Amino acid sequence: MPAKGSVPESRGGNRPYRRPRTTFLIAVGAAAALLTAACGSPGAAGEGGDGGGGDGGTSTLKVTTLSLCNEISVLWAQQKGIFEKNGLTVELVKAGGGAAGLAAVQGGSANLAFTNPFSTMLAMKSGIDLRWVATAYGTPKEGEDPSNAVLVKEDSPIKAGKDLEGKTVAVNELGGINQIIVQQFVTDAGGDPEKVKFVALPFGELASAVASGKVDASQAPEQYSNTPGVRSLGDPYMKVGKDKWLVFAGYVGTAKFVDENTESMKKFLASLKEANTAIKEPANQDEKYRIEAAHCGQDAKKLAEDPENPYFADVPMDAMKQMAQILVDQGQTDKLPDVEKLVPEYSRS
Template identity: 25%
Template structure:
């Protein structure tokens, strides 16, 4: 686990206190929160990095400690275990937890398309022509049980194959994932940008499924599917509504900024190490992913249903689960953001 404090941190603590009115700071039930994420450098989580680097958390009176885990499933485990307060992760996790009678809810949508790509090693493209051909193959995902894993599970099940017949290997979300493919440790990969754009630029892969655009997402799922969200236990929401509102305000500012920012402006804001050693490549990856970010922060009901329908394709427990899907997301904070 790597612990990162929000930029500016203690150096601006005094200035932050002066910039906030005493009333606004006092309104927060807790000003220090811990956030879990699985693969922060991924463009999937770009709104988090923007909120951090642009100082939007500080503007709302928050001191956010970010724990960057190897994948989304590990962030969820940290939330359930109590070591983080909130998570920036895949919406699908809220569905799975509600089905297990654990009241975990999303409070803002960050991504309206998954942005996940399934690709195979180029010299195996004549053998692995569809997701069904992944049976018996080594497939790299950010972490087993994460959204990148769900993506392959769904595609294999859709093609009539059993996802359990594939060997899923956690390769992370940065250069470790690139190296795993280039060194032959895996035969296929389900990952996101900038990892995918790096492998494409190096001519290492052939893409089988691409959800970085609305057209690509609808071709795969038949509808838009919510991706990254901010989620937490409902007990935390009820006990800390002002803190949650400040957090949602911060992320909404990030989404609004991203809606008009150029790839060059984005590249200037994120840490240089996120470029994977090639800023030009990163700019192309950003341009390819900009369509994925939410415009409103609100998950449409039909998108929630589409995500549930997708999960049921390969998870027999969800196929028979009974719960209120509306409990997976509340729009009360996004609606109030900026007001």
């Protein structure tokens, strides 16, 4: 998982997760009902206006949040008046994970969900028509600073992903985005991910479990590679993505809502782009980390020392298509997710 990245919902099992359509829809419906009861009905985009975020009034968007540091783009745009300048009011609605966010937009208690591509594509497989409006952040590509690591003991004979065959690997959750990427990391190195045993551990235990010999390896944020007694095999996201950024998290709405509120969606995307330009300015770094720290409950000085993921709002289609193919290759879906349908033209890079 990226140093400050998103936390997808927990799932069980050691192999690629296969969720039956009915189970997924029941889970989504239940979560949506809970969120609707807690939050009430969202203010629709263009409410009091033209229904499309035009000149009829300020558009209100309810956007789910996981209270993560890497949500800085939407936080900056909200707190610095960028959304307001572009005719939007953005309200953040807390959700317990990516699936809960998707449930919220399906149930109508939020307009956009903060989630990851794999969860989104699997939801589409279950029959939920979704649109990926904007990216929140991605993962580094080769030649950039890593934000993740596959950790092994300093004296371990494990040298590459294929050597993880027959070994126990810890991830923060079973069946989530990090396990999927590690499985691909093993495959790309010539190994068989079916022969890897995955276990779930809290983030704070991922490195120490390797150092103590409790597990053979773990996937963890890059800063954990500084733990005494461990070393990194490299960033699995960088290895899988090679010369391109992969998409880690972004903002997703139902096809109906997004299509009916195209202008508001374009304004949301433009606001994130403007925010990303600002948060990359050296003069804004201290304030950026203060805003992050207040949102995610961490120390601003520590955040400034941690590796960061690349922030971009457009959607790189080649990366999304690669991630869709990974789901097929791993047997999580027998039909290639329709990325062309998922990502509107105006959202593409």
